[in-house]
Amino acid sequence: MARLGDRAGARPRRPSGATSGADLRHRCGCGRPVDDGVVPAPPRPQVAVCEHPVRRACESAGASRCTDPTHHRSRRTRSASRIRSAWKWTLRAARSRSLGTSGLHAHRLVSGSRATAPVSARSSVSGVDHADIKYPWELARCQHWATLGQAYRLTGDERFAIEISRQADDFVEANPVGMGINWTCTMDVALRAVSWAIGLELVRTSPALDDAFWTRAYAALFDHGVFIRANLENTYEVTSNHFLSNLAGLLFLGGVFADLPQGSGWNTFARAALEHEMTVQVLPDGADYESSIPYHRLVTELFLGSSRLAEHQGEPMSNAYRSHLHGMVAFLAAVTRPDGLMPQVGDADDGRLHQFNADGTTSPQDARHLFGPAAVMFHEPPWMALAGPAGPWEAAWWGLDFNGTWLPTQAREEAGRLFPHAGIAVMRSGDHCLLVTNGVVGTNGFGNHKHNDQLSFEYHHAGTPLIVDPGSYVYTSDAAARNLFRSTAFHNTLSVDGVEQNEMRPDWLFRLFESSNAQHLSFEDRADASEYVGRHHGYERLPEPVTHERTFRFLKPSGTLVIVDRLVGHGRHELRWHFHLAPGLSAERTGETTLLLAAAAGRWQLTVPPGLDISIRPAAYSPSYGVKAPCSAIDISSQVGLRGEGAFEFAFEFVFTS
Structure with missing residues (x-):
């Protein structure tokens, strides 16, 4: 009978002049490299294969x-x-x-x-x-x-x-x-x-x-x-x-x-x-x-x-x-x-x-x-x-017995829920769904897989995805794309003066540095509506600090979404709102304050505050690692002078068509 110990098992030594483990880890995005030096493997046991x-x-x-x-x-x-x-x-x-x-x-x-x-x-x-x-x-x-x-x-x-x-x-x-x-x-x-x-x-x-x-x-x-x-x-x-x-x-x-x-x-x-x-x-x-x-x-x-x-x-x-x-x-x-x-x-x-x-x-x-x-x-x-x-x-x-006798017809509860530690709020009504993100930099502040998505959201109406998170795309092969997909501008939130919510350093592809200190101000789930109010402090690093507070009001049973942004601060600032549409969804401007979103499943109207600049541009959505699909994004911008508090309201409403 053949034995497991037929060949030596010592690990080879690291060649002289080789790249250090820390450098290789940094370049490849691996959590920890092979140890420096030699860790000899014990000899393989002399046990017949059939015994284990x-x-x-x-x-x-x-x-x-x-x-x-x-x-x-x-x-x-x-x-x-x-x-x-x-x-x-x-x-x-x-x-x-x-x-x-x-x-x-x-x-x-x-x-x-x-x-x-x-x-x-x-x-x-x-x-x-x-x-x-x-x-x-x-x-x-x-x-x-x-x-x-x-x-x-x-x-x-x-x-x-x-x-x-x-x-x-x-x-x-x-x-x-x-x-x-x-x-x-x-x-x-x-x-x-x-x-x-x-x-x-x-x-x-x-x-x-x-x-x-x-x-x-x-x-x-x-x-x-x-x-x-x-x-x-x-x-x-x-x-x-x-x-x-x-x-x-x-x-x-x-x-x-x-x-x-x-x-x-x-x-x-x-x-x-x-x-x-x-x-x-x-x-x-x-x-x-x-x-x-x-x-x-x-x-x-x-x-x-x-x-x-x-x-x-x-x-x-x-x-x-x-x-x-x-x-x-x-x-x-x-x-x-x-x-x-x-x-x-x-x-x-x-x-x-x-x-x-x-x-x-x-x-x-x-x-x-x-x-x-x-x-x-x-x-x-x-x-x-x-x-x-x-x-x-x-x-x-997985080796588990299931005969189907207790298979239910209802897959989920309809109740909304706030996960305060994760920084996730979920609101549902039938096939309408809203998910809000507003969490601290994870992995004990290391931020290896965190994005700048404070007060961002995904929104689905009648089972159709409308506003989505664009994803990640790639890691180390394209540092610029890596940083873009995890940036504030690539999420469905508000950016102020082009500053990132949490500090990003371009060469640190697996780090974010906590700056936003997210807060949950309130969450309520009622029969007629769910509401989440959150705040972050990421823009308080500006020479003239700004605090961003956002309210999400999710109406039932219609699934209508109302978003209210409140900004507290002073001075003149550039505000830019981002809404990334799901692939297959088109957008066109129908009035000074309205846009029409259209897909095979129906049409939706987005109503925005007056006096803002609106543009519809090509964008990208990554459904899996290394893959990009075309989509559209709505950018809304304004130069404002803050003298204390300002408020902006957005509303998504479903338009029934024949």
């Missing part, structure tokens, strides 16, 4: 339970035909490209080039200022392996198992441990480990894969665990989703290698650290503390997947952990748009723990996949209704 099958970790992800999910037979038949396309996959946020079986090298996908030989993870990354390092990082997470594994389980086609084996061997050959960009960021190493654990279990029964392959695969997977444990992303100023990903990876690997001392140690460490991070990274109202709804989805998935794994292993996480986790899912349900997508508050890079519904038909903004497993784990029927048709399917691949 990967099944232990991945049955909790539904691998064994879904070999033949008979209660989803029709879905299985449809998915089997769609999922065969896993021979070629689309790298999200990039144009489609067929990568074949050598797709996991250190590609620079923007230019299409590839390194001809491995380089140290600590050395200079050539072209990092011109290409987007996230593309090879994302691809090397191997999250398409779950799709390949599902295709194998649903069809029995050996090509899918062989493809996983080819990619595994290709990765190991092209990416020696600790060498190259695919070992630069521990988060990506950990998410790759989860993907390998799941993918390998899904093809475990394949007769096409011999013992030699399993020896190589288990050895590589063990290397991942050693590397993660030695390079945790918890020594920076704050912890974030990066460290949580490290812990999730160790928890999965602790299950794979549970019969080994290292695996047991990884499991013990990860469980304790996850319990602690739940108290650090989750706010009292259930939101992730990084000031981003898309990152809240990722963090919820990391905590939820870890909880499911611990539950399957017979050692559930604590009641306190589960209580916080319940609050996280409840927050995500509360902010979900009428069309089922997430509002793009804060940064968004489409990050996931794993994907079991990646058939190319689901938007990266769609977080409803989590409501299926969460509904079963917490017995919350409304969450399953919110999940839609994908809910039971996703729950099954």
Whole structure:
């Protein structure tokens, strides 16, 4: 029987003259680099492969339970035909490209080039200022392996198992441990480990894969665990989703290698650290503390997947952990748009723990996949209704039983709610929805994923998105675009004298410096209306300070929105209001104080104060990382002289047309 200890496991030394870890972290946007110096890996254990099958970790992800999910037979038949396309996959946020079986090298996908030989993870990354390092990082997470594994389980086609084996061997050959960009960021190493654990279990029964392959695969997977444990992303100023990903990876690997001392140690460490991070990274109202709804989805998935794994292993996480986790899912349900997508508050890079519904038909903004497993784990029927048709399917691949007998017809409560710690207010009436943002700089003031979106909003009427957050677009590949998409002018709020609400420094792509000190003045949810009043102090840095206060009045049942801006200050100032329209929505001026917004679903009138300059301009909306779509924006401006307090009122009204 082949053994895991067939080859040496020491990490290579950093070459002399290599770029420092701090510089590489700054240029790549990674939370923490590989440690300086050498962290030798312990020798691989001399244990037969068959004694620690990967099944232990991945049955909790539904691998064994879904070999033949008979209660989803029709879905299985449809998915089997769609999922065969896993021979070629689309790298999200990039144009489609067929990568074949050598797709996991250190590609620079923007230019299409590839390194001809491995380089140290600590050395200079050539072209990092011109290409987007996230593309090879994302691809090397191997999250398409779950799709390949599902295709194998649903069809029995050996090509899918062989493809996983080819990619595994290709990765190991092209990416020696600790060498190259695919070992630069521990988060990506950990998410790759989860993907390998799941993918390998899904093809475990394949007769096409011999013992030699399993020896190589288990050895590589063990290397991942050693590397993660030695390079945790918890020594920076704050912890974030990066460290949580490290812990999730160790928890999965602790299950794979549970019969080994290292695996047991990884499991013990990860469980304790996850319990602690739940108290650090989750706010009292259930939101992730990084000031981003898309990152809240990722963090919820990391905590939820870890909880499911611990539950399957017979050692559930604590009641306190589960209580916080319940609050996280409840927050995500509360902010979900009428069309089922997430509002793009804060940064968004489409990050996931794993994907079991990646058939190319689901938007990266769609977080409803989590409501299926969460509904079963917490017995919350409304969450399953919110999940839609994908809910039971996703729950099954998590190894959860659901027979549909308690599926409700009503997916959400209609009550409005203020999440004071997150800085989010939600108001609803039927398919009308308003979401307001006014929060502090998150991650304990670090601001890595916070945008300048104080008193900004998203507005949906009759299920149609009208005013939307433009998203994030990219990170390090285009610093100017990165800063533009997180700027005040790229949000649906008021800017004064062109000053940012919170201080931004152009070369600090993952920092915002608290200047606005947001306040919630009042929130009321009544049968006839909901109202939120907020204030921020970001413009008090001006030579002649200005305080911005905004009232959102959401009328029921019409869904009419009235916005009142109040400014307190002195001196002459340039005021500029920004309203970013959803793609597909047009705008035209119909009078001195009115504009008509039109879409296939209807028409809406925007009424503005008299005496203001109004312009309609082309703009951009980013539905996922690296992708831009054209849209329109309304800019309204005025030069005003303040002598104390001034007020401006805007109203959105629905115009019924035949």
